[in-house]
Amino acid sequence: MGFRPTSEAFPLLIVINPNAGRKTSREQLTKTIQPTLDNAGVPYRVIETTSKGFAQEYFRDNIRQIFIDLVQSLAGAASSGAVSAQQGDTEGETGTGEGTTTTAATAGPPEVELKIMVIGGDGTVHEVINGILQGIHGSSPSSGPPFVNDNFRPKIELSIIPAGTGNAIATSQGVTNSQAALHCFLAGKSVPLRLVQVSQRNNTSHANTTTTSTNSNGDNDSNSIQGAWKPVMYTAVVNSFGLHCATVFDAEGYRSFGNVRFKASALKNIAFLKQYPARVELFGPYQKYDRPSHQLIANTNTAITSSQHDQQQQQQQQQQQPSVTLPGPFTYLMLTKQPSLEPGFVPTPFANTSDEWLDILAVQNAGRGQILDILGDAVKEGLHVKRHDKVDYYKAKVVEIETPAQGRLCVDGEFLDIAAGPEGRVRFEVVSDPNIQLFHLSI
Numbered sequence: 001m002g003f004r005p006t007s008e009a010f011p012l013l014i015v016i017n018p019n020a021g022r023k024t025s026r027e028q029l030t031k032t033i034q035p036t037l038d039n040a041g042v043p044y045r046v047i048e049t050t051s052k053g054f055a056q057e058y059f060r061d062n063i064r065q066i067f068i069d070l071v072q073s074l075a076g077a078a079s080s081g082a083v084s085a086q087q088g089d090t091e092g093e094t095g096t097g098e099g100t101t102t103t104a105a106t107a108g109p110p111e112v113e114l115k116i117m118v119i120g121g122d123g124t125v126h127e128v129i130n131g132i133l134q135g136i137h138g139s140s141p142s143s144g145p146p147f148v149n150d151n152f153r154p155k156i157e158l159s160i161i162p163a164g165t166g167n168a169i170a171t172s173q174g175v176t177n178s179q180a181a182l183h184c185f186l187a188g189k190s191v192p193l194r195l196v197q198v199s200q201r202n203n204t205s206h207a208n209t210t211t212t213s214t215n216s217n218g219d220n221d222s223n224s225i226q227g228a229w230k231p232v233m234y235t236a237v238v239n240s241f242g243l244h245c246a247t248v249f250d251a252e253g254y255r256s257f258g259n260v261r262f263k264a265s266a267l268k269n270i271a272f273l274k275q276y277p278a279r280v281e282l283f284g285p286y287q288k289y290d291r292p293s294h295q296l297i298a299n300t301n302t303a304i305t306s307s308q309h310d311q312q313q314q315q316q317q318q319q320q321q322p323s324v325t326l327p328g329p330f331t332y333l334m335l336t337k338q339p340s341l342e343p344g345f346v347p348t349p350f351a352n353t354s355d356e357w358l359d360i361l362a363v364q365n366a367g368r369g370q371i372l373d374i375l376g377d378a379v380k381e382g383l384h385v386k387r388h389d390k391v392d393y394y395k396a397k398v399v400e401i402e403t404p405a406q407g408r409l410c411v412d413g414e415f416l417d418i419a420a421g422p423e424g425r426v427r428f429e430v431v432s433d434p435n436i437q438l439f440h441l442s443i
């Protein structure tokens, strides 16, 4: 079920979620986007989502064929026929993908760039990204074996027309309406979109299992449960635990309230405020916000070592021993790649979609008055970080969380229920996979 390019220029794929936000996507498409693209001579193909999960499944099952068609269209366009794609067997229709190859006749990988426009909110973007990565990495039976490698390293330019409720990714780039987003698209401005890989131990295969030991806190040492980390999903916006997660979860039940459902849910969860037991560990280098000097300070524990052997040893140590442990319990915990989650609400003001850091906002054991103050200041462009002693702010590259009882995480608006203890431990890591380059547009 692949795309056949209708012209030499491969069509822009427009993914539209008619159900996002205030349900204005279709109107935005017909009134603003289509006339502008037609005027600019940009060919496009519209893919309308029909239900939750549609976009993810669509890209997971079709991304391979989309790239094959894209490469073929490039080959057709190039007079020398520099790029060619060969389809070994019935990819797409059967979903096996066996034997599919993409080759470049010239030296070096072909320059392949796929443009996708999403008219929707962060949830739709999340689905598109996860579908693409599942399809590319072959992590589902229908996606076939991985097909992106050093010889074929496509770029994906993701343009986001903010039509959802929060629109965190677009808002964080200063893109607040479809006109601004279209302007960015036509000007071809893009910045790297770094993602967070969310992984859990692959406990079905304990090939490397070592004995479970007990650390100095008397807890089981989770690093000794040695099932390999297995990506569960990728997030582009926010991972949370505690009050924020409970608020998003309960807001689903208040859908009939429209856009005030988050406010209603937050008020309920603050009125019945809970503390959420967990231990959070940061691994490797990190930066911590220093309130007196109002700046992020890099940790200096990572001494510079001279020999390669020393560096390897240091790296190994950093991977095994946490640099920082936050003991909890947590009132509010967020791990983000976007500074702003909705216009005005800036919980992690130093987050940057393109950097290699994961921003961590941790509030441990706060009372109702304290959390109200903190959230009140977070809607004043992130003042809470400067003002409140209960706010810990870090930037790290690898973060793990473990809960003593069954716990729930919110991952870009979806939910991950985790088992108690080391078995349920979850790892968050900023990835920049050189074999798939996701970009998005910025002003």
Ligand SMILES: Nc1ncnc2c1ncn2[C@@H]1O[C@H](COP(=O)(O)OP(=O)(O)OP(=O)(O)O)[C@@H](O)[C@H]1O
Binding pocket: 017, 018, 019, 020, 021, 022, 049, 050, 051, 052, 053, 054, 120, 121, 122, 123, 124, 125, 127, 163, 164, 165, 166, 167, 168, 413
């Ligand atoms: N046709 C559809 N009908 C119902 N739900 C859909 C449809 N298409 C997609 N969805 C689901 O709608 C949900 C909400 O979409 P999206 O996140 O884009 O908007 P939002 O929640 O309003 O915005 P934001 O995430 O920016 O706050 C997503 O989980 C998506 O899977």
